[in-house]
Amino acid sequence: MDMKTVREDARKKLKGFCRVCPVCDGRVCAGEVPGMGGLGTASSFRANIEALARVRLQMRTIHPVKEPKLSFSLWGRTLSMPILVAPMTGSTYNMGGAMTEEQFVAELAAGALQAGTIAMTGDGADPSMFGSGLAAGKANRASTIAIIKPRAQEVIVSYLRQAEEAGVLATGMDVDGAGLVTMAMKGQPVGPKTFEELREVIGATQLPFIVKGVMTVDEAEAAVRAGAAAIVVSNHGGRVLDSVPGAAEVLPAIADRVKGKAMVFADGGVRSGTDVLKLLALGADAVLIGRPMITAVYGGGRDGVALALNQLRNELLQAMLLTGTADVGQVARSILAP
Template identity: 55%
Template structure:
């Protein structure tokens, strides 16, 4: 399946929800939430993309890195690439509903696995969507990760218990969802967490725990302190708070403090394998991909997702060849400059 065909199909199926722009930069869809845009003026979404543009690769071709190894290990699972499908829910109200929630989850789970990686699933005000995600992970023998909204701890722990029944790779909470008013309006309140509440969550399960939505050094250090195994440096795709910094801006500061102490994932504005390379050079261990995976699912179901992710992996490998990186651990700040 060709990318051109995938994008054409997605543009038709998502009409009114996503324009499938030649450059997915948050300009045309600013303020379209629900939908695919960023909150308010869309500045946070735009910042994710613009900050990555400031990072330039250093071209090197006199070396022996002819067949780079793009593999990455996450919680004991070897993946073909340091690229993971992000937790996204709400096919009906965010993407137009041409795919049901079940169809979307199945497409992403299966397509990610076929591409040699895994996917995360999400949580919304509709409790059935979390269950759909859990069922999708079960179908791929637990090779997935459910992410839960920052509800009351007792409610989160209930959802962790449901996850434990299917033995996923890990479990997590997207703590940056704390300000989602729509959750409260539908009787599913969310909010910030204290350090003690975070400790309670981590201790409630033997599964590796992830906190998604870390944007400061201080909160990254707290995640290490409470025993989390991974963080996702993310501003929720620019969808929860207007005028936040771009992920690529804060990532190096966070990596300087906690790299090696915790797995660092980065999420925001990543549109190509080149962007993946940039995030790794800035300090991430791996990345999450959101909007491009949605387009893959809507444009070609599981085959579309597989094609989008495989294309990113191939772009990453090409960048590794042309910068002299034999493996993922070789990608560091010496391979980039920031303008």
């Protein structure tokens, strides 16, 4: 199996829902939500790509870094790389349905585990989607993180109990799912949370809790004050609000304020190991990969996912060698060109 075959097979199986473009940048699929695109003009999706493209690396090759360290510790686990699979749902309405939701998420989780890392699993308009994610976790040595939509408080607490029973590594909420009218239309209302509501939800579980979808310094601080063990700097792949900056634009200010108090993850438009290194240099502890993992799983199942993740890891390793970066845990901002 190689990435070329994986991508060709994915293009067939995704039936036009994703064209598997040479560069996945949100142009061709603009406005396709449901689907794989960014909302509206897809400017938020493109902002993720453009913000990363603007960041440049200083190449350095006269230094002693010959064997960079790529392993990453996360709540008692040692992962092979600071790269996780982002939570994604909607195999039928977003991806064309060649895989069932259960297969899709189980293969993602298995592929992540095969590559030595983990997948987050999501929640969607059909409540069974959250359950599919938990089942994928159970089938894969509980190596998943379950992300819940900002539902009614009591519903979230019942989902937290299910996640705890499934033995997941951590849980969390994509707070930026607050405006999803599709959820309300299907009788699954979601909405913004007050600070007190967020604190109540986080206080309702002993598991590490991740607040996903933070784009401002004040909300990052609020999430940490509410008890979050981690935040994800993310605009949801540009799928929830048009005209939002790219994650790489807002990350440095957020990381400067909360890094060390909580883990800082970031996602959006990460397409190479070089992109991963850029986000680490801008202050992330780890990054999540979204759409490229859909191509990988549709085109090659768990082996495709492991292949794509290992390719990212190799690219990250190479970028570390060529910037003199010894450890993913200590990436200097000075590797970035001024």
